[in-house]
Amino acid sequence: MQPLDYDVQPATAERVTDADIMAAVELFFLTKKGVSTHLIDVATHDGIVLLTGIADNLLARERAEEIALLVRGVRGVVNELIISTPDVPDEELQRSVAAALADDPAASGYNVHCTAADGVITAAGTVQSWAEKALVLRVLRGVRGVRRLAADELVIRWGELQNSDEEITTQIRELLDWDIRVHSALVEVRTDDRVVHLSGTVGSAAEKAQVVTTAYRAGAARVDARDLFVAYWALSPELRRTKYADRSDEDIAAAVRATFLYDPRVLSYQPIILVHNGTVTLSGAVGNLRAKQDAERDARAVVGVWDVQNLLKVRTARFIPDDDVTQTIKAALARDPYLGFFDFSVRVRNGKASLYGQVGSHFEQRQAGAVAAGVNGVADLANWVTVAASPGFDGFQAYAPQPNADFALAERIRARYFWSASLHNQAVEVLAEQGRATLTGLVDTWLDRGQAAADAYRAGARYVDNELLVAAEHEL
Known part of the structure; x- marks a missing residue:
């Protein structure tokens, strides 16, 4: 994650205290898997969260920061977690890193090479954009045994025709206006010699991080966000109502197409985009399953999109035998820092991969699917990995009715929504019965x-019936 510059002004008069924020962050760590809660210490001052202690791997360090950014009242995160991961010999680690890049459908085409020394990976070479560099670093973080990344020698080679400062500013404004995750009306953008200066106000630290990321994607060489403040009042639904104003189908299609230009997994393909009454239909061909998934995810983040019909077909550039794909998936699962300790069975037939095995949480189950989807040659995926019974808030033990168990589950879910920067002020009703959570009401997007459904699972629900309506779609 790109480091942010946090302001040192005192927080505006918000209705949450540092002690409340610290407790909420620790609660999120406890119920969101992928971080070692017992190894992380949390401190908060004026809404700035300080994370110290130990993370198992680079992905866990990044995930801890992302989780904290999503907590209501957090104005920034200072991540000082150190990495403690099992030693992997340099030669073995270098082979694993090279294999991870070679097996990734997008990164395999980049001019990047890596060396390993005592768990430190030095990446060198050239990429064409900030987004491509971010993708390479994400792949490298996903290799078990990597303690630190050195990327100064991984250079972005801007094209001969570079955007002017004015064009960069315009692109950032347009991307923010169409990004459903950001309320950009209170954000000012100025560019001088490719340095983007951001000022104004956003409602959460996660929004601030998204604004900074957007600036880099649009071509910024550096981003100064010291004057972009996080304030609780900016989350007001009244302020954000204009964000969801009606958009024409033609404008939505153009915005989705523009979003694809900044996604290196989708950029090299040209999906056909049709929009009717806010429903986006994607068709055509892409070269890998991850590109298909990312195209849908990108489209859903565009203002005015109420649903996505993903009809994209995966057509690999060359034939890859099923046995080769099977072995590549197994190797990718084995080197993943979250999954390398589990036993999986993999079957591939005509490019469709089926995963079997047992893990400890829904997070690890989804991670297994994501790893397999990112392997070249996988055209479709059936994730049959199951979650083992476990006690506590993970909630996947065989359910036996207990006094007030459902009441406690519903309260845990409501507590997560209360502390969520995106859900705390939305009309979500929760009913729990025999470990099954039913969600009703209206949400913005x-x-x-x-x-809301993901948080219900993380709070301990065995099943979730998501009957939530999207407000703007409901009004059509």
Whole structure:
């Protein structure tokens, strides 16, 4: 994650205290898997969260920061977690890193090479954009045994025709206006010699991070966000109502197409985009399953999109035998820092991969699917990995009715929504019965709808019936 510059001004008069924020962050760590809660210490001062302690791997360090950014009242995160991961010999680690890049459908085409020394990976070479560099670093973080990345020698080779400062500013404004995750009306953008200066106000630290990321994607060489403040009042639904104003189908299609230009997994393909009453239909061919998934995710983040019909077909550039794909998936699962300790069975037939095995949480189950989907040659995926019974808030033990168990589950879900920067002020009703959570009411976006269901699972629900309606779609 790109480091942010946090302001040192005192927080505006918000209705949450540092002690409340710290407790909420620790609660999120406890119920969101992928971080070692017992190894992380949390401190908060004026809404700035300080994370110290130990993370198992680079992905866990990044995930801890992302989780904290999503908590209501957090104005920034200072991540000082150190990495403690099992030693992997340099030669073995270098082979694993090279294999991870070679097996990734997008990164395999980049001019990047790596060396390993005592768990430190030095990446060198050239890429064409900030987004491509971010993708390479993400792949490298996903290799077990990597303690630190050195990327100064991984250079972005801007094209001969570079955007002017004015064009960069315009692109950032347009991307923010169409990004459903950001309320950009209170954000000012100025560019001088490719340095983007951001000022104004956003409602959450996660929004601030998204604004900074957008600036880099649009071509910024550096981003100064010291004057972009996080304030609770900016989350007001009244302020954000204009964000969801009606958009024409033609404008939505153009915005989706523009979003694809900044996604290196989708950029090299040209999906056909049709929009009717806010429903986007994607068709055509892409070269890998991850590109198909990312295209849908990108489209759902565009203002005015109420649903996505993903009809994209995966057509690999060359034939890859099923046995080769099977072995590549197994190797990718084995080197993943979250999954390398589990046993999986993999079957591939005509490019469709089926995963079997047992993991400890829904997070690890989804991670297994994501790893397999990112392997070249996988055209479709059936994730049959199951979650083992476990006690506590993970909630996947065989359910036996207990006094007030459902009441406690519903309260845990409501507590997550209360502390969620995106869900705390939305009309979500929760009913729990025999470990099954039913969600009803209205939310602003499809992203919020999905987040509500994911949080219910993380709070301990065995099953979730998501009957939430998207407000703007409901009004059509």
